[in-house]
Amino acid sequence: MSLIDLSKQVALGVDIGGTNTKFGIVNHRGEVLDKGNLKTDAYDKVEDFIDALYEHVQPLMEKHGAVRHFDGIGVGAPNANYYKGTIELAPNLPWKGVIPFAELMTAKFNLPCKVTNDANAAALGEMLFGAARGMKDFIMITLGTGVGSGIIANGNLIYGHDGFAGELGHTIVKPGGRKHWSTGSEGSLEAYASATGITITAKKMRAEFPESMLNQYPEDEINSKTVYECAMKEDPIAIEVFRYTGQKLGEALANFVMFSSPQAILLFGGVIKAGDFILKPAKLHMERNLLPIFRNKVKLVFSELDEADAAILGASALVWEK
């Protein structure tokens, strides 16, 4: 029979982070049928990592391969280049230089492999399986240790001429502002709206306001989680830390909206646990910096995907992308 039974087709989704790598077998409905993980930073050589990944995945592939067809492998990784299939100069991964990752994966697994950066993968996942289902124009912002982004326009990811488009975390929101700990740029969105940025803001503000509850923690326990605890107890300084973060985020979002006029902006990642403490000021400052024709049109929403599965779903979505 030549008809293809979609329910039998699956993809392997792999999400590579600096510490952990997660993988899963995903079907067309975005269901993770099986999953597992391994340590990224336990492998100094990328070939060893891929061998180990194969050892982990092989039993699952055999189990599912008996009744299902593997269409390919999708990989989300920092600094991954869709066009070239490479991972390039990723500061948080153990493997240095320019790595032909897709090629190495295909050689080992004998399956087609596509790679893209982790935020792009998350955007694809949202479009196929999450809060952006049916949307053709939206922007995904991941607020974690860093700030990543994936931009969908006309139903497609924007890769740019070289595959590196969508580095919105590094756009400047305050010229001459806070120096970024890694890039050295001044006043980037990531310097304010990442978990790292929030920690810096919190340490500065608690030093200025000795009465803040934030001063009850030792220096190394100040982070977005403890700021959230204090904000929930109505500490005005902790609330101000998030308000300031939300303002900077909102100002940046206004610029993004006037670029690609998305239907929605999806927020994702650890920082969104702060909820309305960040979302409300972000919305306010986005709207007030927009031209009237853009106002009250753009939905600002949190991701609907289960965080543990989202990255795997997003990576697997690469396999079925048009």
Add this chain to the structure above:
Amino acid sequence: MSLIDLSKQVALGVDIGGTNTKFGIVNHRGEVLDKGNLKTDAYDKVEDFIDALYEHVQPLMEKHGAVRHFDGIGVGAPNANYYKGTIELAPNLPWKGVIPFAELMTAKFNLPCKVTNDANAAALGEMLFGAARGMKDFIMITLGTGVGSGIIANGNLIYGHDGFAGELGHTIVKPGGRKHWSTGSEGSLEAYASATGITITAKKMRAEFPESMLNQYPEDEINSKTVYECAMKEDPIAIEVFRYTGQKLGEALANFVMFSSPQAILLFGGVIKAGDFILKPAKLHMERNLLPIFRNKVKLVFSELDEADAAILGASALVWEK
């Protein structure tokens, strides 16, 4: 014979500005076979304007229609919406409200009609006939009385979910900065890098520096043209006016590059007559605000199209857009 002879197919391109409207008959090679113009602001009612346009165009259409086939009409106009075929709330046009312009044109000319905003039309013209031939990812910035933009990604114009994408002139480059004379926003690119913005900068700087040559002109003669004259005579204040303008432009361009990673940024419009006085600082400040992976990759170039024809070519390009 059913084969289509491309050399016989033509489009009518119309560029509507606040004062003048230009039109031309254009072939597939981007040659303007015939052209003309009329006053936009002489017609208080849009129906009267379209009747007058028809009277002007009709003799040319008859002349060319004998041997050529008209595929359609493309219109570039401020605040024009590609999806809806409308011109909406355009502050510089005599016709108020939301005008179903494409529909009115089709009713009068009996030809399909597409509209888009003038900067989008210019971007299409550059892609088909100008400096961006063969490029799939570039950004067009028009620096005139205002600052407009058209963004091409994956070979297509980015329209956004509502048709209003690409308002880069209104993105904020200096939060809390110069108040825009019309929108009221603070620190937008247009407030600094438009001809109007340059005039404001020049008036401020000449007041601070009595020795500047700029003080030899009466107040109402200070504009980008007279600043250019003084800069050519090596007046350091006039040069500084352009340097500051270029810096703000370059800072904005860096943010745009990190959004869509274009192969080139094309600059167009009256302000580019300032040449290297603006281009060099723009390039410098663009590069220094980019992440290393984007540096020394993006060409910053002036439009190649003849300015008188560019708008007509761009509008006609709408007809043949995929």
